[in-house]
Amino acid sequence: MERVTESELAAWRLFIKTYARIIEQIERDLAEQKRVPLTAYDVLIALFEAPGHKLRLGELTQKMVLTKSGITRLLDRLEREGLVQREKSEEDRRGAYAVLTPEGEQQLRKAWPVYARGIKQYFAAPLSEEQTRQLIAAFEAMQKGQEL
Amino acid sequence: MERVTESELAAWRLFIKTYARIIEQIERDLAEQKRVPLTAYDVLIALFEAPGHKLRLGELTQKMVLTKSGITRLLDRLEREGLVQREKSEEDRRGAYAVLTPEGEQQLRKAWPVYARGIKQYFAAPLSEEQTRQLIAAFEAMQKGQEL
DNA sequence: AAATAATTGTTGACTGCGCAACTAAACCGT
DNA sequence: ACGGTTTAGTTGCGCAGTCAACAATTATTT
Structure with missing residues (x-):
């Protein structure tokens, strides 16, 4: 594997800085409006989209970026x-x-507008449609790269 | 501000998932090789690039994504x-x-190859040059958007 | 010059998460 | 059917970071 080029490094630095700033900002907006924080939101939406509005903890662990103990504690709070x-x-008496x-569904609905506004404003609005498509392609390429 | 479109949402989800996976992976690689973790690395590199290899704590706080108390504790460890x-x-006897x-510089040099390999492998390698440029443009657009 | 305000960095109390060890249940080869 | 292994989820411990309150110093008013 060759060396990291200047422009790759530039892209990387922008990537992490942009991420940090946007997440921080959205998290702040959610907190101001007394809405559930992002990680909680992610769990709620995953459940909402699941058949019967329920998921095994293991399935949640895969969907989220959290270890199983993280899920345990997050669910404790929720x-x-x-x-x-x-x-x-x-079926499996070890599991749950x-x-x-x-109430969870209601909180989800309340949080969404705030979250959506954040995504739009900080992430999507500055991009052209073309750029949005390019981003998707780029991230998909990275995902693919991971799997090898 | 209009609604978030399907493809914007897709891009957003890929964005946060990709970020999390890559950081996690690099952090794991650094830990395996007994190298300083990412946040520590960021401080060291900031100092390295600064005139006299030193910075006021306040300046560090701005460069990093951390509050001032976070910086205090991180420096405690370092x-x-x-x-x-x-x-x-x-000049200012409140400050430091x-x-x-x-030794810090040496650790910095030891960590870089591991870090760089991670950036290359998980982030940059799957992208064409064109895509790398597109990413830079997109992230810069977001930064600009933030400032408004 | 004195009084008040603002700024720098530290501290205490708390949150959220990971790791590794653990329990309980299920699976599997013999 | 039984012992060993794997899997699901929880728990104790510890780390890293935030927030709010604080001491020390400097800046600004009056």
């Missing part, structure tokens, strides 16, 4: 706040599902 | 490991500099 509920699995509660 | 040293400022030690 359960305490009444946004999800654990439901022990019938996380189920989205109505 | 100082304990002998990679930087605090030096109280003469962080100074890169020779």
